[in-house]
Amino acid sequence: MAGVKRLGLIGHPVGHSQSPSLFAARFERLGRDDLTYEAFDLPDISSFPAWSQANPDVVGLNVTVPHKSAVMSYLQNLGAEAEQIGAVNTLVRTPEGWVGHNTDAWGFRRSIQPFLKNTHERALVLGTGGSAAAVIWALRNVGIEAAAVSRSGRSSEGKLHAGVPVIGYDELNPALIQHHLLVVHCTPVGMSPNTEGMVAFPTTNLGAGHLVVDLVYSPPETRLLREAHAQGAVVLNGQDMLRLQAERAWEIWSEAGV
Ligand SMILES: NC(=O)c1ccc[n+]([C@@H]2O[C@H](COP(=O)([O-])OP(=O)(O)OC[C@H]3O[C@@H](n4cnc5c(N)ncnc54)[C@H](OP(=O)(O)O)[C@@H]3O)[C@@H](O)[C@H]2O)c1
Incomplete structure (x- = not known):
């Protein structure tokens, strides 16, 4: 046409x-x-x-x-x-x-906004890829400190923005998790069709004060979110972020005359 x-x-x-x-x-x-x-x-x-x-x-x-x-x-x-x-x-x-x-950072920020409380001062971001970089940037912009969690532990330090600490999954413990009331999952683990997959995060250390966000949106409830919900945490999947990052992309294309 x-x-x-x-x-x-x-x-x-x-x-x-x-x-x-x-x-x-x-x-x-x-x-x-x-x-x-x-x-x-x-x-x-x-x-x-x-x-x-x-x-x-x-x-x-x-x-x-x-x-x-x-x-x-x-x-x-x-x-x-x-x-x-x-x-x-x-x-x-x-x-x-x-x-x-x-537009991932914008979409992420807008998607968590309704769920954020003053207590969400520090975040653990699981993964060190492109989506983790966008999430950490967005969190820092609203004054939330973030540490990344990587399979390769501290040796991944420097992969993300300057000054972002990186720890290993084996360093996660009850006190550390209680100190970080926001947890954001930024890996592909648990995505369809491998829906029983989950990163090595000890969900039994989560509680009612936690907000757990999974960027994965298919399935709508990953194993991580199911286990976090069972511990009393507030949970959010990646569906809103997906919709919002697309909305922002559309704005950018429209501004460019598409
Ligand atoms: N909702 C949305 O709008 C939205 C937007 C962007 C992305 N996402 C989703 O977010 C997820 C991550 O995206 P991405 O672009 O950041 O992916 P990526 O760059 O491919 O991977 C992110 C990180 O996940 C970790 N990882 C990979 N395989 C793993 C495994 N088997 N076990 C544990 N950790 C593993 C790695 O970190 P380490 O090697 O340091 O452990 C890797 O750097 C995807 O599922 C994507 O679909 C959703």
Whole structure:
């Protein structure tokens, strides 16, 4: 169809992504039959420049695992947040080249806002990947101190922003967990189809004062959230964040004239 603008998602794999149906519903609501949103499976990010050249009608992209950091070397420019976080999840094509933004931090912050209390002064962030970097950046921005938890323990220090302490799962103990009333799970463990998977977090140390957020949204209740809920913690899955980061991506594309 003439005049169609293509949007989409790059990553690997992308088959299970909810983004195409989320955006199709949005375009229908807005009466935008000039827009499409597709999932593009790109196993190797080094093919991005050639892929981009072969698809000049793609005007905006979301970026997912495993390319959120690696794609940055192919971009012309970065938004301030993306630069500080060190990962992008939204791209806009401009005449000069691709510009990268990070809307995960924005989506995460907005999603937890209704659940935050004054007692949530310190957070344990499980994982040290792109989503952990966005979450830690967002938490620091609202004055919440965060420490990351990694399978490789303190040797992962320096992988995230300057000054973020990293500890191992074997260092988690009841006193430490009681001292951190916000826990954010930022690994793919427990995602469908491996729904019985869970990181080595001792959920029996959680209690009613804890807020436990899992960025995973499929299944809606991961084993981590189920166990945390059973301990009396308030729990939140990644569904709201997913919706909100997409909303912010749409704002960025709209501001760019899509
Ligand atoms: N709701 C949303 O809108 C939203 C947005 C972004 C991401 N997510 C979800 O968040 C999750 C993480 O995303 P990401 O991009 O940060 O992923 P990632 O970069 O692939 O992995 C994050 C971290 O998880 C840890 N990890 C990986 N495999 C593990 C395992 N088998 N056991 C324990 N830890 C493991 C690793 O940290 P260590 O090696 O240091 O342990 C890794 O750095 C995914 O499920 C993604 O779908 C959701």
